[in-house]
Amino acid sequence: MGIMDGEKSTIMTLIDRYAVFGHPIRHSKSPRIHRLFAEQTGQALEYTAVEVPSELFQTAVAMFFAEGGKGLNCTVPLKELAWRYADRKTERAQLSKAVNTLALQPDGSLLGDNTDGIGLVTDLLANHAIVLSDIRILILGAGGASRGIIAPILEQSPQTLVIANRTVDKAVQLAAEFHDKGPITGCGYDALENRQFDLILNATSASLSGQLPPLPGGLLAAGGNCYDLAYGNEPTAFVRWGLENHAVKSLDGLGMLVEQAAEAFFIWRGVRPQTRPVIELLNSERQA
Template sequence: MSAFAVFGNPIEHSKSAEIYALFANEIGIKKEYDLKLVSKNNFENLLYNFFKLDGLGANITTPFKEHAYFLCQKLTERAKTARSVNTIKKLNNKILLGDNTDGIGFISDLKRLNWINNNNHITAMTHHDNKSMKINILLIGAGGASKGILLALLTTVVECYIHIVNRTFHKAQTLVSYCHEIGYKNVSCMPLCELADNTNKYSLIVNATTSSMINTIPKIPPTIITPLTKCYDLFYQKQDTSFITWCKKHGSIHCSDGLGMLVEQAAHAFLLWHNLLPSVNPVLNHLRSTLYV
């Protein structure tokens, strides 16, 4: 029986076990990590049985993060705010602590890329450090991945205004309403079809849709991109994703996929379990070199 595991469906593509093994080897920890393919019907029972036996920690991936939120007796502030859980730790009193490391993983990767400075400003759109300038961020997508990223940006990046666009507009409206309810007014949304009429220039554009998985791009106009716009795609692959290819074609020179976020969020899960933060760059470089080899 493994001490750690990731639960999801599908799960065969997951790199969680490989990442954990690399982290554990660096720190000198010898614990087994398994992949658990589960369904909506058996997820709860299998998760509880895992922790009743030898389970110490679990990662939760698609599509069970919101379900896991309701299965934990204790929650971190990050999980409470996101209302979803991607990491669980069994405490000494057998209580399950739920956390969400997606947001901190995303922010940590932006810092690794030097897209966020020490004062938590996104690098300005001009070469001058004009701190009075409003920093506009565009978040494409309002699905499960978007909420954690949005909240992380709102709680970390100063002097920013976030616009959300989504193919299904009411999902974006729901996400904006939630942000307003918890006190963040610097966020709004618009239908994706209206983005072409928008005159904003963006410091950061985040693609939180699954478009790159099927080699397409969201219907966004190239006029929103400048040479200094940072473009981030949550999806990752060995070559540039379709979104990054499109952004480069239209002038962006600062682009990144989501592999760094994957490793960073896993590092913060490892920190929750073992009270040690492992090195990210060696693992990231290893994964990058072995993608689809």
């Protein structure tokens, strides 16, 4: 090995390694987002996307950290597996029963966190000036995506939070788990008739395939807003529904994606990146 090879080897060992695991993962924007954060903050790190099916999750995580990895993001369908794998969990991860961020601790243990909810709330408050306190909020869907955002929303003191789902019992049960955190109830879609909400959040995956839950007319109050946790290069079916129903703002989840990534970056690096330039860049690229 020459001197230059030795120097290159030393430099490589100084670069901390991070990754996102998921299945499928090839369209993930996370590597780009974290590289932009690293450039902006002067952090030396590597961040890659790795295709990991559920049955290989434990082996892949163990190998990643054994080979010097510092932190992982986990996306669908691995968040519940990551929750079980983490040695310790933050309160928000414990409540959500899902982990999207694993951070290696100084003692070698893995801390599990869920940054989805804070990512959503930050996008709504900081980027879109949508106030959540003392308003009527509706979440469509009672799956894992909903569970991850409930506690951070209730922390903002809404007037009421309703979870609507095709399977009524699932919505009622999920609401019951958070009853001590604020004014929350669960119901079926038919119970939304003659009710109005100031903010409607779509936490189902239906709109990506062009479908919507059965939503009654007049559901969105005058001056209300809509937000789809999913995102795409084209407006989702729910974003279009919001516009058709005269939402002041009808948004998708690209900002949430960047904000939850920024929270993970802060957990790992202790540095909080500026998100707005990254959101603006990604928005301009998909509108080109």
